[in-house]
Amino acid sequence: MxxxxxxxxxxxxxxxxxxxxxxxxxxxxxxxxxxxxxxxxxxxxxxxxxxxxxSRDELLTLLVVDGYNALGDEVDAALAEAPDDPIGQIRILARTVRRWALAEPARYGLLFGTPVPGYDAPADETMAPGTRVIIALQSLFARAYQSDLLHVPALVPRLSSPLATDFAQIRNDLHLDIPDWLIIRGVTFWASLFGAVSADVFDMYGAETFADRAELFELQLDALLDMLGYRPNS
CATH class of the missing domain: 1.10.10 (Arc Repressor Mutant, subunit A)
Structure with a gap:
């Protein structure tokens, strides 16, 4: 201070x-x-x-860092009050991201929308705040796996050597003990979550396509958790 x-x-x-x-x-x-x-x-x-x-670029970087931290703080606060259930916490994290994005469409757009022409966010300043939610999500995937809440796929994917090296680096950097198939599904979950939120925030569905987008989002979460390997009551 x-x-x-x-x-x-x-x-x-x-x-x-x-x-x-x-x-x-x-x-x-x-x-x-x-x-x-x-x-x-x-x-x-x-x-x-x-x-x-x-410069304008430095101002943009300040706003990017501010936005990532605001979203990260919202997620951290929501998870801190949630029951100790990784599947339930994944749902809470996803709902929090959507709620923040709908309340702050301009800030969300700066972080996850169309790139600003001529601006390239400096990784050394934006990487740590920009990965807070992703790291929280990956940690929840790991907890769900370690709690035997996720089913192993029937066909375990085989990776090329370069991609296997990338996955090993992710495990090392995030201190996670999870298999390759869960990293693949975790990345798919993350990309799909932000894709669903973006479609809602940027009105990609069209104004009159869905009567209840909150209900749609809950069904999308069900589908993503099923893809992740979660089978309720099994």
């Missing part, structure tokens, strides 16, 4: 810049973000804001 008045003032200014950036993201879109507009709303001359944020 900042300990000097100058450090506290700088931290508050950075907080205000991110807050104003979020507001402009919601009203104008990521591609139209402008440091001049942020400076105007901050009440300073445009040159002053560059002492805190050097």
């Amino acid at each position: 900042p300990t000097t008045p100058r450090a506290r003032a700088r931290a508050q200014t950075m907080t205000d810049i991110v807050r104003i950036g979020r507001e402009h993201l919601a009203t104008d879109g990521a591609a139209a973000l402008s440091l001049r507009a942020v400076a105007r709303d901050l009440g300073v001359v445009s040159s002053a804001v560059y002492r805190y944020v050097s």
